[in-house]
Amino acid sequence: MNFTSGAAVSELLSLDHIRNQLIRLEDTIIFLLIERAQFAYNKKIYQPGAFQDELNFSGSWLEWFLFEIESFHAKARRYTSPDEHAFTPLDKLPQPIIKPQSLPSLLHQPAAKHPSVNVNHRILDFYIQQIVPGITSTTRIAKGKAVLEDDGNYGSAATRDVEVLQALSRRIHFGMFVSESKFLEAPHDFIPHILNPNPEALAGLITKPAVEAKLLIRLANKARVYGGEMDADGKVVEVADEEMAARGKIDLATIVSMYKDWVIPLTKDVEVDYLLHRLDDVPQSQIEVWMKGKTA
Numbered sequence: 582m583n584f585t586s587g588a589a590v591s592e593l594l595s596l597d598h599i600r601n602q603l604i605r606l607e608d609t610i611i612f613l614l615i616e617r618a619q620f621a622y623n624k625k626i627y628q629p630g631a632f633q634d635e636l637n638f639s640g641s642w643l644e645w646f647l648f649e650i651e652s653f654h655a656k657a658r659r660y661t662s663p664d665e666h667a668f669t670p671l672d673k674l675p676q677p678i679i680k681p682q683s684l685p686s687l688l689h690q691p692a693a694k695h696p697s698v699n700v701n702h703r704i705l706d707f708y709i710q711q712i713v714p715g716i717t718s719t720t721r722i723a724k725g726k727a728v729l730e731d732d733g734n735y736g737s738a739a740t741r742d743v744e745v746l747q748a749l750s751r752r753i754h755f756g757m758f759v760s761e762s763k764f765l766e767a768p769h770d771f772i773p774h775i776l777n778p779n780p781e782a783l784a785g786l787i788t789k790p791a792v793e794a795k796l797l798i799r800l801a802n803k804a805r806v807y808g809g810e811m812d813a814d815g816k817v818v819e820v821a822d823e824e825m826a827a828r829g830k831i832d833l834a835t836i837v838s839m840y841k842d843w844v845i846p847l848t849k850d851v852e853v854d855y856l857l858h859r860l861d862d863v864p865q866s867q868i869e870v871w872m873k874g875k876t877a
């Protein structure tokens with residue numbers, strides 16, 4: 582997110598505006614998961630070396646897809662933007678073939694670019710270990726028989742995986758904008774726990790249980806509606822949640838637990854890690870101004 586939208590910084594960094602973008606990303610992620618769920622688990626594409634002979638690449642089929650796609654995006658300067666994070670280590674990607682955009686970022690660059698803020702390796706792990714098996718699970722019994730474990734659609738499945746991973750990465754790293762917004766709203770609350778690093782105290786300041794609770798209810802309702810079926814006449818086909826999973830469109834439990842157990846906790850880790858580096862390269866004079874602004 583940068584100044585191209587022309588909106589004022591105060592609007593772009595308002596918590597409501599940022600939260601609305603997070604809500605919008607729920608739709609994107611649910612629909613992309615529905616697309617991935619149309620293919621079998623295809624476990625082989627996540628196994629490092631399973632295509633060693635064909636690819637001459639030591640990683641997995643999916644990691645090869647990520648490398649090739651992110652190499653193209655890197656040439657188009659995608660990763661010069663502080664809010665874009667690659668899954669492939671940057672030193673393995675080509676340099677941009679056009680100059681980085683000269684637009685000022687809404688984020689504090691030293692914090693946004695700090696390696697600890699990039700959690701893509703953790704996103705890839707939970708996605709492969711927990712999410713893909715969940716949404717393509719053989720417990721979805723379609724017409725009385727276990728669904729296929731491997732349908733050979735390795736290219737389609739990996740293409741969908743990359744789309745989901747990039748959407749999850751964008752959503753989770755949006756935590757940087759949330760933190761910048763919360764920090765600028767009350768810098769004096771955060772500064773003592775940054776100068777004397779206290780991740781637990783920072784986590785307590787950024788955590789909003791009511792927002793999280795509403796999100797999980799909204800997410801289940803969205804997944805139920807988006808994963809629903811209509812007959813040829815456009816009439817909604819009412820099915821129980823369990824039946825929906827069996828029909829193979831999407832598994833509601835997996836989507837809700839993904840946010841509860843992974844997306845929200847990782848977003849908060851990004852928020853805290855960003856805050857821990859929010860004062861990097863900030864002059865002492867500015868810190869004093871922020872602390873003076875403290876309400877009596």
Ligand SMILES: C=C(O[C@@H]1C=C(C(=O)O)C=C[C@H]1O)C(=O)O
Binds near residue numbers: 792796846848
């Ligand atoms: C994103 C925010 O920060 C935290 C993370 C949330 C999430 O990942 O959905 C929701 C509320 C907060 O606990 C926020 O305050 O909106």
